Amino acid sequence: MQFDSISDFFNMGGYAFYVWLAYGVTFFCLSTLIITSARQKRKVLIEIAKKMNREERLKETRSNKS
Template sequence: MHFDSFSDLIAMGGYAGYVWGAFGMTFLSLLILTISSLKTGKKIILDVKNKQERQARIEAARNLENTL
């Protein structure tokens, strides 16, 4: 597609609302997905760390039982 000027590019042949709206919705969706994925990733890492610490406490208690 060839445009004669920058304003023609922005106008998108009269379909600017649809074209730029689609770009906006796509960008917004990708932004929300990225933020959600980062939050979920941090939560999963924290959950795994807590589970490992809990397991270490259980093992320490089990080893302490064996010495009594």
């Protein structure tokens, strides 16, 4: 679709509300997904590091008892 001016582009032939709302909802959902995924990844990596440290400490205590 070709527009004569920038205001025609933003008006979207009378469907601006629906078009820009769709873009907004999509951007919001994708942003939320990215942010929550990054936070969950960080939590999982921290939990894995804690478990590895705990296992290392257990191995050290077992080897010291022997």
